[in-house]
Amino acid sequence: MPPWWQGAVIYQVYPRSFQDSDGDGVGDLPGIVARLDHLVALGVDAVWISPFYPSPMADFGYDVADHCDVDPVFGRLADFDALIAAAHARELRVILDYVPNHTADTHPWFQASRASRSGPKRDWYVWRDPAPDGGPPTNWLSEFGGPAWTFDPVTGQYFYHAYLPQQPDLNWRNPEVQDAMLAVLRFWLDRGVDGFRVDAIHHLVEDACLRDNPPNPDWVPGQSPARRLLRTRTMDQPEVQSAIAAMRRVSNAYPGQRLLIGEAYLPIDRLMAYYGEALGGFHLPFNFHLLSTPWQAEPIAALIRRYEAALPEGAWPNWVLGNHDRSRVASRIGAAQARTAAMLLLTLRGTPTIYQGEELGLTDVPIPPDRVQDPWEKRVPGLGLGRDPVRTPMPWEAGPEGGFTTGTPWLPLGQDHRAASVAAQAGDPGSMLALYRALLALRRREPALALGTIAAVAAEGEVLRYERLDAATGRRLLVLLNLGGAEQGLDRCGTPLLSTHGAPPVAGRLRPHEGLVLAIEAG
Ligand code: NOJ
Numbered sequence: 001m002p003p004w005w006q007g008a009v010i011y012q013v014y015p016r017s018f019q020d021s022d023g024d025g026v027g028d029l030p031g032i033v034a035r036l037d038h039l040v041a042l043g044v045d046a047v048w049i050s051p052f053y054p055s056p057m058a059d060f061g062y063d064v065a066d067h068c069d070v071d072p073v074f075g076r077l078a079d080f081d082a083l084i085a086a087a088h089a090r091e092l093r094v095i096l097d098y099v100p101n102h103t104a105d106t107h108p109w110f111q112a113s114r115a116s117r118s119g120p121k122r123d124w125y126v127w128r129d130p131a132p133d134g135g136p137p138t139n140w141l142s143e144f145g146g147p148a149w150t151f152d153p154v155t156g157q158y159f160y161h162a163y164l165p166q167q168p169d170l171n172w173r174n175p176e177v178q179d180a181m182l183a184v185l186r187f188w189l190d191r192g193v194d195g196f197r198v199d200a201i202h203h204l205v206e207d208a209c210l211r212d213n214p215p216n217p218d219w220v221p222g223q224s225p226a227r228r229l230l231r232t233r234t235m236d237q238p239e240v241q242s243a244i245a246a247m248r249r250v251s252n253a254y255p256g257q258r259l260l261i262g263e264a265y266l267p268i269d270r271l272m273a274y275y276g277e278a279l280g281g282f283h284l285p286f287n288f289h290l291l292s293t294p295w296q297a298e299p300i301a302a303l304i305r306r307y308e309a310a311l312p313e314g315a316w317p318n319w320v321l322g323n324h325d326r327s328r329v330a331s332r333i334g335a336a337q338a339r340t341a342a343m344l345l346l347t348l349r350g351t352p353t354i355y356q357g358e359e360l361g362l363t364d365v366p367i368p369p370d371r372v373q374d375p376w377e378k379r380v381p382g383l384g385l386g387r388d389p390v391r392t393p394m395p396w397e398a399g400p401e402g403g404f405t406t407g408t409p410w411l412p413l414g415q416d417h418r419a420a421s422v423a424a425q426a427g428d429p430g431s432m433l434a435l436y437r438a439l440l441a442l443r444r445r446e447p448a449l450a451l452g453t454i455a456a457v458a459a460e461g462e463v464l465r466y467e468r469l470d471a472a473t474g475r476r477l478l479v480l481l482n483l484g485g486a487e488q489g490l491d492r493c494g495t496p497l498l499s500t501h502g503a504p505p506v507a508g509r510l511r512p513h514e515g516l517v518l519a520i521e522a523g
Contacts, residue, residue, distance in 0.1 A: 003257040005195070005283060006316050007450040008045035009346070009440060010095065010261075010353040014324045015052050015074055016060060017393040018356060020405035027393070027404070028052075029075035033086045035396070038422060042359055042433075043440030046093035048197050048261070050324060052080075056106050058166035059375055060391075061097075062199060063104035067184040084192045093194035095259060100181050100243070101200045102167040109180075110168050117155045124177050125168050126160035128210065139212045140234050141226045145380040148234070162203040162234065164375055172204050172243050185250045195259030198247065198282070201274070202264040204240045207233035224385055236270055244274065244281045259283050261318075268310050275315045284318040284351055290344075291326055295333045297459035297483045304348065304457045304466065317350030322358055328390050331364040336513035339435055339500040340481050343515035346439040347468065347479045349454040354436075356394055360425060361432035364389035365414040373411060395421040430502050442498050442517065446470070448477050449517075463488050463510060467520075481515040494518030 019031030029052060039047060051061035052074040061071070070077050087094045103110055112121035128137040128149070136149035136158055142165075149158040150165040160169045170177050185196065213229035244262065251258040262274050262282035274285035293303045311317060321329040321341055330338035338361050345352045367388040372378060377386025393409050395402030395417040402413050402421055418424075425431035443449045448470035457466040462484030468477045477497070482488050488510040499505045500515040510516060 002451055003283075004093070005046070005257065005259045005351060008093070008351055009043070009443065010046045010048055010351060011039055011042070011044040012048045012050065012323060012353055012355045014050045014356055014391055016050075016410060017391050017404070019394065019396070020407065020409070023405060023407040024073065025405050025407040025410045026073050028073065029070065029079040029083050033079075033083050035394075036086055036090055036092065038396075039092060040090050041426075042437060043444060044092070044354065046095055046194065046259075047087060048095040048353070049097065051097045051099060056104050056166065058104065058164055060373070062099055063102070063164065063167045064099050065104040065106045066108075067099075067103075067181075068187045081191065088192070093259075094192075095195040095197055095261070096188055096193050097199060098185065098188075098196040099199040100170065100172070100247075101203045102161060102163060102169045105166045105168055109170075113168075114152055114154055114159070117157070123174050124171055124180075126171050126206065127155075127157045128160070129157055138210050138233070139229065140206070141213070141229055143224075143226050144376045145225055160206065162200065164379075169203070169206075173208070173239065178243065178246060182246060182250050185247060189251070189254050189258055193258070194256070195251070195261065195283075196247075197261045197263060197286075198244075199263055201240060201244065201262045201282075202235045202266055204243055205237040207237065222383060224383065225380060236264070236266060241273065241276065241281065245276055248276065248280055248282070261286060268307055272310050272312055272315070275312050279312065279314050284316065286320055286353075287318050287350070288320055288326075290319060290321055290341075295337060295341075295483060297462050297464040297481075300344075300464055300483070301457050301459040301466075304454070308349070308454065308457075317348070318353065319345055319348050319350050320353050320355075321345050322355040322390070323353075324355065324391050325387050326390060328355075328362055328364050329358060330361045331389075335361055335363075336485070337483065339432065340483060340513055340515040342432070342436055342439060343479070343498075343500050343517070344464070344481055346436075346443055347449055347477075347517060348466075349452070349468065359433055359436040360395070360417075360420045360422065362392075362395075362417055362420060363414065365392040365412060365417070367392075367411065371412060392417070397421050397423045435500060435502075438498055446475070446477060446497075447472070448475050452477075461488065462486065476520050478518045478520050479515070480510055480518070482510045482513055485512045487511055490516075492518065492520065494520035 015027050018027040019035045020027050021030040053064045054066040054069050054071045055061045113125045136147045140148040142148045143163050151158050161167050211233050213233050216230045219228045260282045262285040271285050275281050293299050374386040374388045392411045393404040393413050397403035402418050425433035448468040452468045452470045455467045464481040490510050496505045497517045
């Protein structure tokens with residue numbers, strides 16, 4: 001039997017924007033429980049919940065002030081226990097966000113660390129003397145704009161932060177830090193979680209010799225200022241691998257295959273290292289390459305072939321169309337192609353992750369300047385880097401604020417999103433939601449899709465095609481995706497199982513933007 005996560009579909013919940021239960025305008029854990037049946041009806045197997053730990057919310061929960069509790073805005077630990085029980089009762093697995101690279105600056109560890117140069121927690125973070133001119137020790141840049149070093153007058157040294165100054169980096173070279181952070185994994189595993197999505201893993205360790213990062217010759221104005229430098233000395237350092245292996249040993253000690261997913265935006269060849277030596281690393285290093293590949297048949301076919309070919313022996317693939325950090329897929333490629341993309345995501349070989357709202361075809365929501373929340377947008381305004389547009393609340397019903405809250409939502413819902421609510425789409429067989437449900441049901445029915453092999457990945461003009469095969473039964477499926485707006489001739493016959501266009505396919509034709517799954521005769 002393959003492990004559960006290989007045949008599974010994961011759904012990401014961004015808890016601030018999923019469902020509010022107490023009218024404060026921010027989603028919470030009881031809200032998630034109240035909406036679990038949406039996930040059951042959708043047909044996913046696991047829910048990954050972005051951070052809900054106590055946090056000053058400088059980065060909306062990715063600045064953790066206590067790894068082993070729940071922020072009051074999201075509820076209490078008892079609500080978490082209730083969530084796990086409710087999810088498991090529905091056979092939904094629960095995956096938490098684990099943020100090992102940094103903490104909040106309000107975390108007691110950092111408070112102790114910054115208090116004195118000689119305190120026992122000083123070395124838990126990355127402190128360095130100023131450069132001879134008094135400036136930062138290196139040229140390293142923060143992902144969210146400005147230098148990655150902040151001077152702390154209390155002790156006269158700089159501390160390093162890959163992200164905000166309110167997110168100081170932990171020093172993973174310190175064994176005490178490793179022990180403390182591995183204990184966090186055990187805390188939640190003991191409470192019954194089924195796995196973790198590990199945040200920003202490629203940032204975990206920096207060059208010990210403090211060498212500068214080289215300039216990026218490809219940077220052009222308008223791109224994130226952090227990209228002015230190549231992150232040769234601050235990302236993907238060799239020591240990251242031993243830390244991942246240590247996390248994996250912790251998860252391996254628990255029964256039932258607790259899943260470890262790594263967040264690392266890396267080229268394919270480097271990403272593969274994150275499966276670990278003889279696969280002792282992440283079960284699934286997130287594959288974000290569909291986010292950056294031009295939405296055309298040839299580049300996507302090439303990506304699939306390259307990614308599949310690069311997988312180490314025994315490694316299981318995975319695919320992603322979006323998350324709480326990236327422009328929503330329907331905005332990137334348009335409403336028509338978002339349907340084709342859904343078919344791609346759910347018929348490729350590997351574990352797919354759906355970002356909340358993708359199943360409704362939600363688009364990015366323009367945020368008025370006075371409602372901007374994301375610190376990235378505030379620090380580097382005007383470049384379109386802000387992530388608020390992709391984090392707006394889920395519309396559940398037609399009513400005020402889409403049924404998300406009885407109060408004022410922390411971010412506005414899209415005006416057009418109310419019409420796209422779950423309730424509105426649930427009764428419409430032509431809706432995006434209906435397509436997602438049908439795709440997930442098909443995936444459940446067809447072992448060739450959930451666990452089969454993939455072959456014959458090719459682009460023919462604007463049509464992307466590939467086959468999925470269930471070796472045990474010989475069942476063969478052909479997936480045809482028209483990534484263009486023109487009708488295409490169809491040279492293969494077979495039994496149509498599902499079209500993105502709902503109505504039965506036109507014989508011998510692939511309609512504009514149509515995706516089709518056919519069962520084909522063996523041989
Ligand atoms: C990646 C997370 O997805 C993002 O939302 C966050 O801001 C950074 N890591 C820092 O934790």
